[in-house]
Amino acid sequence: DAGVTQSPTHLIKTRGQHVTLRCSPISGHKSVSWYQQVLGQGPQFIFQYYEKEERGRGNFPDRFSARQFPNYSSELNVNALLLGDSALYLCASNPGVSNQPQHFGDGTRLSIL
Amino acid sequence: EDQVTQSPEALRLQEGESSSLNCSYTVSGLRGLFWYRQDPGKGPEFLFTLYSAGEEKEKERLKATLTKKESFLHITAPKPEDSATYLCAVQIGFTGANSKLTFGKGITLSVRP
Numbered sequence: 001d002a003g004v005t006q007s008p009t010h011l012i013k014t015r016g017q018h019v020t021l022r023c024s025p026i027s028g029h030k031s032v033s034w035y036q037q038v039l040g041q042g043p044q045f046i047f048q049y050y051e052k053e054e055r056g057r058g059n060f061p062d063r064f065s066a067r068q069f070p071n072y073s074s075e076l077n078v079n080a081l082l083l084g085d086s087a088l089y090l091c092a093s094n095p096g097v098s099n100q101p102q103h104f105g106d107g108t109r110l111s112i113l
Numbered sequence: 114e115d116q117v118t119q120s121p122e123a124l125r126l127q128e129g130e131s132s133s134l135n136c137s138y139t140v141s142g143l144r145g146l147f148w149y150r151q152d153p154g155k156g157p158e159f160l161f162t163l164y165s166a167g168e169e170k171e172k173e174r175l176k177a178t179l180t181k182k183e184s185f186l187h188i189t190a191p192k193p194e195d196s197a198t199y200l201c202a203v204q205i206g207f208t209g210a211n212s213k214l215t216f217g218k219g220i221t222l223s224v225r226p
Contacts (some may be wrong), residue, residue: 042216093147099145104156
Protein backbone atom coordinates (compact mmCIF):
# COMPACT_ATOMS: atom_id res chain seq x y z
CA ASP A 1 0.00 0.00 0.00
CA ALA A 2 1.19 3.50 -0.79
CA GLY A 3 2.15 5.65 2.14
CA VAL A 4 1.63 9.38 2.49
CA THR A 5 2.92 11.14 -0.62
CA GLN A 6 4.00 14.76 -0.81
CA SER A 7 4.96 17.00 -3.70
CA PRO A 8 7.20 18.59 -4.62
CA THR A 9 10.13 17.05 -2.74
CA HIS A 10 12.23 20.20 -2.96
CA LEU A 11 11.38 23.82 -3.67
CA ILE A 12 13.38 27.04 -3.82
CA LYS A 13 11.59 30.37 -3.53
CA THR A 14 12.52 33.99 -2.85
CA ARG A 15 11.22 36.26 -0.12
CA GLY A 16 7.71 37.59 -0.71
CA GLN A 17 6.64 34.77 -3.02
CA HIS A 18 3.82 32.33 -2.47
CA VAL A 19 4.05 28.51 -2.30
CA THR A 20 1.62 25.58 -2.45
CA LEU A 21 2.55 22.18 -1.05
CA ARG A 22 0.51 19.06 -1.71
CA CYS A 23 -0.24 15.89 0.22
CA SER A 24 -2.05 12.64 -0.55
CA PRO A 25 -2.94 10.61 2.55
CA ILE A 26 -2.88 6.85 2.95
CA SER A 27 -5.94 5.30 1.31
CA GLY A 28 -8.83 5.28 3.79
CA HIS A 29 -7.35 7.99 6.01
CA LYS A 30 -9.65 10.97 6.47
CA SER A 31 -7.47 13.15 8.70
CA VAL A 32 -4.48 15.13 7.47
CA SER A 33 -2.13 17.20 9.61
CA TRP A 34 0.69 19.54 8.60
CA TYR A 35 3.92 20.11 10.54
CA GLN A 36 6.95 22.34 10.08
CA GLN A 37 10.36 20.96 11.00
CA VAL A 38 13.26 23.37 11.26
CA LEU A 39 16.76 21.85 11.17
CA GLY A 40 17.71 20.39 14.53
CA GLN A 41 14.19 20.63 15.97
CA GLY A 42 11.20 18.33 16.25
CA PRO A 43 8.17 18.86 14.00
CA GLN A 44 5.81 21.67 15.04
CA PHE A 45 2.05 21.42 14.45
CA ILE A 46 0.51 23.80 11.88
CA PHE A 47 -2.96 22.46 10.94
CA GLN A 48 -5.25 19.48 11.23
CA TYR A 49 -8.07 18.76 8.78
CA TYR A 50 -10.75 16.12 9.09
CA GLU A 51 -13.62 15.60 6.66
CA LYS A 52 -12.60 18.76 4.78
CA GLU A 53 -12.90 20.99 7.83
CA GLU A 54 -10.14 22.66 9.84
CA ARG A 55 -10.18 21.02 13.27
CA GLY A 56 -6.99 22.44 14.77
CA ARG A 57 -4.47 25.21 14.20
CA GLY A 58 -1.03 25.74 15.71
CA ASN A 59 0.72 28.99 16.56
CA PHE A 60 1.47 30.14 13.01
CA PRO A 61 0.64 33.47 11.32
CA ASP A 62 -2.27 33.97 8.94
CA ARG A 63 0.16 33.73 6.03
CA PHE A 64 -0.25 29.98 6.47
CA SER A 65 -3.47 28.41 5.22
CA ALA A 66 -4.61 24.97 4.13
CA ARG A 67 -7.53 23.06 2.77
CA GLN A 68 -8.68 19.48 2.31
CA PHE A 69 -10.41 18.18 -0.78
CA PRO A 70 -13.27 15.63 -1.17
CA ASN A 71 -10.70 12.88 -1.89
CA TYR A 72 -9.00 13.79 1.45
CA SER A 73 -5.86 15.14 -0.19
CA SER A 74 -4.65 18.46 1.14
CA GLU A 75 -2.76 21.62 0.24
CA LEU A 76 -0.72 23.90 2.45
CA ASN A 77 -0.33 27.48 1.23
CA VAL A 78 2.16 30.01 2.52
CA ASN A 79 2.03 33.65 1.39
CA ALA A 80 4.63 36.42 1.60
CA LEU A 81 7.47 33.99 2.27
CA LEU A 82 10.12 34.93 4.83
CA LEU A 83 13.63 33.56 5.25
CA GLY A 84 12.45 31.92 8.47
CA ASP A 85 9.94 29.80 6.54
CA SER A 86 12.81 27.66 5.28
CA ALA A 87 12.09 24.20 6.68
CA LEU A 88 10.92 20.66 5.98
CA TYR A 89 7.13 20.63 5.71
CA LEU A 90 5.64 17.31 6.73
CA CYS A 91 2.20 15.92 6.09
CA ALA A 92 0.74 13.16 8.28
CA SER A 93 -2.44 11.15 7.95
CA ASN A 94 -4.46 8.82 10.15
CA PRO A 95 -7.93 7.31 9.97
CA GLY A 96 -9.33 10.16 12.08
CA VAL A 97 -10.88 8.06 14.79
CA SER A 98 -9.63 7.26 18.30
CA ASN A 99 -5.89 7.61 18.79
CA GLN A 100 -4.48 5.81 15.79
CA PRO A 101 -0.90 6.89 15.09
CA GLN A 102 -0.16 9.51 12.50
CA HIS A 103 1.92 8.33 9.54
CA PHE A 104 4.19 10.84 7.87
CA GLY A 105 5.31 11.50 4.33
CA ASP A 106 8.91 12.37 3.49
CA GLY A 107 8.09 16.06 3.35
CA THR A 108 8.80 19.02 1.10
CA ARG A 109 12.13 20.77 1.67
CA LEU A 110 11.43 24.50 1.21
CA SER A 111 14.36 26.89 0.88
CA ILE A 112 13.84 30.65 0.84
CA LEU A 113 16.54 32.83 -0.73
CA GLU B 114 1.74 24.34 28.03
CA ASP B 115 2.66 20.80 27.00
CA GLN B 116 6.39 20.13 27.09
CA VAL B 117 8.51 17.25 25.86
CA THR B 118 12.22 17.03 26.69
CA GLN B 119 14.51 14.38 25.23
CA SER B 120 17.96 13.47 26.49
CA PRO B 121 20.74 13.19 25.65
CA GLU B 122 20.74 15.33 22.49
CA ALA B 123 23.17 12.94 20.84
CA LEU B 124 24.43 9.46 21.67
CA ARG B 125 27.31 7.52 20.16
CA LEU B 126 27.43 3.79 20.80
CA GLN B 127 29.65 0.94 19.76
CA GLU B 128 27.86 -1.87 17.94
CA GLY B 129 26.42 -4.20 20.57
CA GLU B 130 26.55 -1.58 23.37
CA SER B 131 23.03 -1.34 24.83
CA SER B 132 21.65 1.97 26.09
CA SER B 133 18.47 3.96 26.75
CA LEU B 134 17.00 7.17 25.35
CA ASN B 135 14.90 9.34 27.66
CA CYS B 136 11.73 11.34 26.99
CA SER B 137 10.25 13.35 29.87
CA TYR B 138 6.93 15.11 29.44
CA THR B 139 4.64 17.60 31.14
CA VAL B 140 1.09 17.49 29.81
CA SER B 141 -2.40 17.88 31.17
CA GLY B 142 -3.96 14.51 30.52
CA LEU B 143 -1.81 12.22 28.39
CA ARG B 144 -3.75 10.22 25.80
CA GLY B 145 -0.80 8.72 23.99
CA LEU B 146 2.98 8.85 23.80
CA PHE B 147 4.55 8.07 20.44
CA TRP B 148 8.06 7.13 19.35
CA TYR B 149 9.22 7.77 15.80
CA ARG B 150 12.48 7.15 13.95
CA GLN B 151 13.67 9.71 11.41
CA ASP B 152 16.45 9.10 8.88
CA PRO B 153 18.21 12.06 7.20
CA GLY B 154 16.05 13.60 4.46
CA LYS B 155 13.05 11.43 5.37
CA GLY B 156 9.84 11.83 7.32
CA PRO B 157 9.35 10.30 10.77
CA GLU B 158 8.61 6.57 10.76
CA PHE B 159 6.19 5.32 13.41
CA LEU B 160 7.61 2.89 15.98
CA PHE B 161 5.38 2.65 19.07
CA THR B 162 2.37 4.06 20.88
CA LEU B 163 2.11 3.85 24.68
CA TYR B 164 -1.14 4.76 26.41
CA SER B 165 -0.74 4.25 30.15
CA ALA B 166 1.93 4.06 32.84
CA GLY B 167 3.46 0.61 33.11
CA GLU B 168 2.89 -0.24 29.47
CA GLU B 169 5.75 -1.72 27.43
CA LYS B 170 6.11 -2.40 23.69
CA GLU B 171 8.89 -4.25 21.84
CA LYS B 172 10.05 -4.45 18.25
CA GLU B 173 13.28 -6.23 17.35
CA ARG B 174 16.08 -4.53 19.31
CA LEU B 175 13.83 -1.73 20.60
CA LYS B 176 11.70 -1.65 23.74
CA ALA B 177 9.62 1.34 24.84
CA THR B 178 8.37 1.87 28.40
CA LEU B 179 6.16 4.51 30.01
CA THR B 180 5.81 6.00 33.50
CA LYS B 181 3.68 8.93 34.64
CA LYS B 182 6.48 11.40 33.89
CA GLU B 183 8.73 9.85 31.27
CA SER B 184 9.29 7.22 28.63
CA PHE B 185 12.39 5.26 27.78
CA LEU B 186 13.43 3.72 24.49
CA HIS B 187 15.82 0.88 25.29
CA ILE B 188 18.11 -0.30 22.49
CA THR B 189 19.60 -3.75 23.00
CA ALA B 190 22.77 -4.73 21.11
CA PRO B 191 22.39 -1.96 18.52
CA LYS B 192 23.62 -2.26 14.95
CA PRO B 193 24.88 0.50 12.63
CA GLU B 194 21.52 0.47 10.82
CA ASP B 195 19.88 1.68 14.04
CA SER B 196 21.64 5.03 13.54
CA ALA B 197 18.92 7.70 13.17
CA THR B 198 17.17 10.47 15.06
CA TYR B 199 14.56 9.19 17.52
CA LEU B 200 11.61 11.49 18.19
CA CYS B 201 9.19 11.34 21.09
CA ALA B 202 5.74 12.98 20.87
CA VAL B 203 2.71 13.33 23.16
CA GLN B 204 -0.98 13.64 22.38
CA ILE B 205 -3.63 14.93 24.80
CA GLY B 206 -6.80 14.17 22.86
CA PHE B 207 -8.33 12.32 19.97
CA THR B 208 -10.07 15.07 18.05
CA GLY B 209 -9.33 18.49 16.68
CA ALA B 210 -6.42 20.50 18.00
CA ASN B 211 -6.01 18.12 20.94
CA SER B 212 -5.03 15.36 18.53
CA LYS B 213 -1.90 17.26 17.49
CA LEU B 214 1.46 15.74 18.30
CA THR B 215 3.82 17.78 20.47
CA PHE B 216 7.38 16.64 19.73
CA GLY B 217 10.68 16.79 21.56
CA LYS B 218 13.81 17.89 19.71
CA GLY B 219 14.91 14.33 19.09
CA ILE B 220 17.96 12.25 19.99
CA THR B 221 20.56 11.57 17.30
CA LEU B 222 21.92 8.06 17.70
CA SER B 223 25.13 6.94 15.97
CA VAL B 224 26.19 3.30 16.18
CA ARG B 225 29.79 2.55 15.18
CA PRO B 226 30.67 -0.86 13.70
